[in-house]
Structures are given as C-alpha cells and as structure tokens.
Amino acid sequence: MNWNKEGDENTALDRVFRAYRDACPDPEASANFMPELWRRIEERQRSVFFLGRWARAFVTAAAVLSMAMAAYLYIPHSRTSVFSMESYVEALAAGHAQDAQDLIEPAMDEL
C-alpha cells in the first residue's frame, strides 16, 4: 500500500479507521462468560468480606488498647511507682533535705 499516492492523508486515515471498524465486528460472548463473571464477583465479595472482618478486628483491638493505655495513665499509682507526681523542685528539695537544713538554719555559735 502506498499511502502517499492515496491523496490527502487525513482522508486516508479516516478510511483506515472505517475499515478497521468493519474488520472488527462486535464479537459474541462465549457460553462461559456469565458463569465466569459470577465466579469473579463471588471471589471479590469473599475477599472484601474477609478484609472487612480483618479491618473490624483491627479497629476493635486498637480501641481496646487505647482504652487500656488511657486507664493506665489516669488511675493514680502507689508511691512505689517509678513515676513521681511531684514537681522537679519538690523532688529536688526532698532529695537534699539535709543540705537545705544546713543552709536555712542559723549557724550555732559555740560559746
């Protein structure tokens, strides 16, 4: 086929597209089309169902864990806890009680 001799390329291109349309008629579906489609639908439904269940389980576990963490942080703990409810200055003063006394109390002059 010598396209250059066909004249206007655009017209020739349109003709080729038309010929292509005629060369490719709508095909008939095979007998297996619908059963295979429903098999794929059911397969997808199943995977969506399992994914949904897994997501729900994950959300529930996350919620339970969050609540447990919140409870742990908000319930007052005993003094033996490694965490102190005192401020930094209070803790420092308590740790050096003896030193503080020396500084605050007036010196005793030995007579």
Place this chain on the structure above:
Amino acid sequence: MLVDFEVIKRAQTGDSAAFNEVVLAYRKRTLGTIARLISRPEDVEDVAQEVFLRLYFSLDQLRTAEVFEPWLYRLTVNAAYDYLRKHRRRMESRMSDLSEQQVMLADAAAGGRVDHEVRQRRQITETVDAMLSAVSEADRILLTLKEVEGLSLKELENIYKVNENALKVRLFRARQRVLKAFGEAGKEASVEGTAKAEA
C-alpha cells in the same frame, strides 16, 4: 438506554437477575468496544468481565439514568487502559522474541489456512494496531472512541469529564502523531513494494 432504569435500580439493590439483564443488554457492545480498543481477541472477554465486575461493585453510586451509559463507557475505557498499560511491555517482548524468519514462516503457514477476506481483515487490524502503538495508551483509547467507535465530542465530554476544547486539542495531537506513523508505514510499504518489484 438498552435497559429500563428500573432494572438498574433493582440491580442496585442486589437483585442478581436484574444485574444479569443489564450485563446481557450491554455485553455485545462492550465486547466490541474492548475488541477494538485492545486488538487482542484472546483477552477481550477477560477485560469485559473486569468491566462488569467493576460495574457490580460501583452500581450503588449511580443516581440518574442518563449517566449510566457514559459511566459504563468510562469503566470500559479504564479497564482497557489498565490492560494496555499492563501488557505493553509483554507484547513488545513477545514480538521482539520472534526472529524475522519465524515471522515469515508463521505468516506463510497462516496464509495457507485463512482466506483472502480474513487475511485482509488481519492486515487492516495489524496496520491500525501498529499505527496506534505510536501514541500513548490514553491517546489510543481516545482516538479509537472518536474515530472508530464514532462517539461525538459531547459523549466524550461526558466520559472524560473535560471540556470540548481540551478534547479537541488532545485529539488533534494524537491524530498528528498517528498520521506521522501512518506516513512512515506508507513509506515502508512503498519501499517494500519497490524492493519486491525489483526482485
């Protein structure tokens, strides 16, 4: 519309008989569009099933009857686009794996089996396929919908959700690229013809 909107509404509620009716009404047309979009007869049914699968799981989002057909076209276009993108490399390697001699032998063997009309059809399909390979998958689909499927700009606007001017520009550019490939194919054909004549 090839089916009443009532049928689609019933399918939306999970009525499988209604969904079957929708599929049966649009199956042939969808298969034809996909066949022309991907040019691979062996994979047409697979892509069509993917279209109806996506339709099944997104049907509940449909609100009005008039958007159903553009919507189905969009699903078809998206599935064809996914297929073409996924298979481009595979098809290229498949073709490059064949030596020239193997191609000639295959052609000669096929030539003996198929009649003239079938051969002509195959030739035109291969020519268009080769030309459309010169443009991107998106342009290939757009050109096929416009030039082969015969959709109007208005219909394409509904499918692509872009304005007419943008579509015209894209179509023009895609057409220019195809024309370039078309010219090159013509030159190659004439060179081959001259060589054969000289031989």
